[in-house]
Amino acid sequence: MSLHRKKWSQKEKEEVLLFTEEHGITRASREFNVSTATIYGWKKRYEELGVEGLSKGAKTAVELELAQLKRENNELKKLVAEKELAIRVKDSLLKKSSLRNSKK
Template sequence: MSKHRKRWSESEKKAILQYYQEHGASSAARQFEVSTSMIYRWASELSPSVLKEVETTISSKEYHRLLRENQALKELVAEKELEIRIKDALLKKTSPLSKSG
């Protein structure tokens, strides 16, 4: 391993952050041989205008579709949770161990 520190240009940082946005910090760290902590630091230090260039944008239509999908998934999870609670309650009532005799 090199004892010299690598200096990253702004364009390199942007490229790494773009890759990070698409593939995650671990993958970006391996791909560009940089630590994940450095990637997180760059993301927090860069000004919001620079981050806007890096971020992938989605259309308003796609955003609303994702909101609807998220809401539907939340409702599905809530229904499943309710089913589990009802089954647990019924099992407690009918369990032979719960009867004293």
């Protein structure tokens, strides 16, 4: 088994999808040595985005939304971490000042 994955061009993907329409997913998978999951993914992108969906880097609306949500989630995590740090610093300073006041 090869350690490197084959990189499929847009034309090759179109060819596989055309073959799939005529002969079915299983036969196309065997004929072109590509997994059925990959073919289903190409088919889904083709149905959603047309021929452009088969080009490298094409993303569906769901994938774009997921990427946006991941970015927002990371930003929120950073904000929460900064707020938590600020609270801990304030608590620490309050403890120190209350210890000083109680010693007097």
